[in-house]
Amino acid sequence: MAFKISQSNKIPAFLAMQVMEQANQMQAAGGNLVHLEVGQPSSPPPAAVCRALEKSLGHIASHGYSVAMGNPALRQRIAAHYQDWYQISADWQKIAITPGSSLGFVIAFLSAFDKxxxxxxxxxxxxxxFNSMLALGITPQLLPARAAQDWKPDLEALVANGDIPDGLLLASPANPTGVVMRDVELEAVCRWCDKHGVRLIMDEIYHGLSFDEPTQSALAFTDNAIIINSFSKYFCMTGWRLGWIVLPDDLVQIAERLAQNLYISAPSINQMGAIAAFDCYKELDAHIPRYQENRDLLYRGLPSIFLGDHAPSDGAFYLYADVSALTGDSIAFAGRLLAETGVAITPGVDFDAFQGRTHVRLSYAGSTKEMKKAVQRINSWLAKT
Ligand SMILES: Cc1ncc(COP(=O)(O)O)c(C=O)c1O
Incomplete structure (x- = not known):
């Protein structure tokens, strides 16, 4: 008897997660691995956050649901964070806490768009x-971003082609390129979206991790965008599965109803602990020079044949390298590198429909010692191959 399965069966795997699983298996079998595949900080959450979590174990409320939009005290603290970081006054009642920003995207897609x-x-x-849009029946429209255009998509081409979408989703700092939009560019995108009635979803989950100057939130330039953020990156709380969204007026109620029905609430106890995260900027900022040092180490240590026409990596903790001089099959290339050196990297096909076969992503979120090991192993591997 054949039973029905859904069209979600066609959704591609997230290769970075698969590479991580393979690398973890090799490590469990005694392999000496260097992890450049995972997009997560190697540092623990701030000590005060862990203490707040421990303390909240004693509160009965921590063990139940929060309201669907999230613990009001945390939402108020996030609103204050917009004042602290961006000098923007945000209404805490328009902020929703989500189980990771991953669920924040689902709320954003389902509240603003139809199949x-x-x-x-x-x-x-x-x-x-791309993959979650497919799962939800929304059509992703790919905008090529190329080295020649600073890795930023050309929105005017959409106007010229009469191809204006219903929504636009951008990230800055971006994954996998590390490219950061300047404030004037972000403002221009917000104006463009407002002018053309395009709902902007701005992924700001790498905010706090830019190396030149702080990035402004899209909230400063428009009231119509959905802002997505997370505790996973700057705050070093990846496994806590907490994110947040700042909603425009017209989407607050629908997002609340979706949250009530899709997940009831984000983990309450983690929400209690997370309130303390906003008192820990100093401790968290201390990681940034390490990321920058790691990036510079890779830039300096890897040969140009491995880096190629790479993206500038001004933020997040990724380097998107052009390995076209070495391979036209980034999956096989990453597989060989892993098997022969123990260095795990992610093939570009995960991220890039156009140039993914000739690009790879390196995450430099780990320790500087690990970066040095990676450089040494990659160089001796290249010398042999
Ligand atoms: C650009 C970007 N957005 C969203 C996410 C999802 O993060 P989380 O669900 O941990 O908040 C990630 C994770 O790596 C990411 O790189």
Whole structure:
């Protein structure tokens, strides 16, 4: 008897997660691995956050549901964070806490779009955008981003082609390129979206991790965008599965109803602990020079044949390298590197429909010692191959 399975069966795997699983298995079998595949900080959450979590174990409320939009005290603290970081006054009642920003995207998609609507996304870009849109019946519209255009998509081409989408989803700092939009560019995108009635979803989950100057939130330039953020990256709380969204007026109620029905609430106890995270900027900022040092180490240590025409990596903790001089099959290339050196990297096909076969992503979120090991192993491998 054949039972029905859904069209979600066609959704591609998230290769970075698969590479991580393979690398973890090799490590469990005694392998000496260097992890450049995972997009997560190697540092623990701030000590005060862990203490707040421990303390909240004693409160009965921590063990039940929070309201669907999230613990009011945490939402108020996030609103204050917009004042602290961006000098923006945000209404805490329009902030929703989500189980990771991953669920924040689902809320954003389902609250603003219907099946068949088109959302434009940059390629290269974070693979789950494309894949979760497919799962929800939304059509991703790929906008090529190329080295020649600073890895930023060309929105005016959409106007010229009469191809204006229903939504636009952009990230800055971006994954996998590390490219950061300047404030004037972000403002221009917000104006463009407002002018053309395109709902902007701005992924700001790598905010706090830019190396030149702090990035402004899209909230400063428009009231119509959905802002997505997370505790996973700057705050070093990846496994806590907490994110947040700042909603425009017209989407607050629908997002609340979706949250009530899709997940009831984000983990309450983690929400209690997370309130303390906003008192820990100093401790968290201390990681940034390490990321920058790691990036510079890779830039300096890897040969140009491995880096190629790479993206500038001004933020997040990724380097998107052009390995076209070495391979036209980034999956096989990453597989060989892993098997022969123990260095795990992610093939570009995960992120990039156009140039993914000739690109790879390196995450430099780990320790500087690990970066040195990676450089040494890659160089001796290249010398032999
Ligand atoms: C650009 C981007 N957006 C969203 C996410 C999802 O993060 P989380 O669900 O941990 O908040 C990631 C994870 O790596 C990412 O790189």
């Amino acid at each position: 068949g609507d088109r959302i434009a996304i940059a390629s290269p870009g974070y693979p789950a955008y």
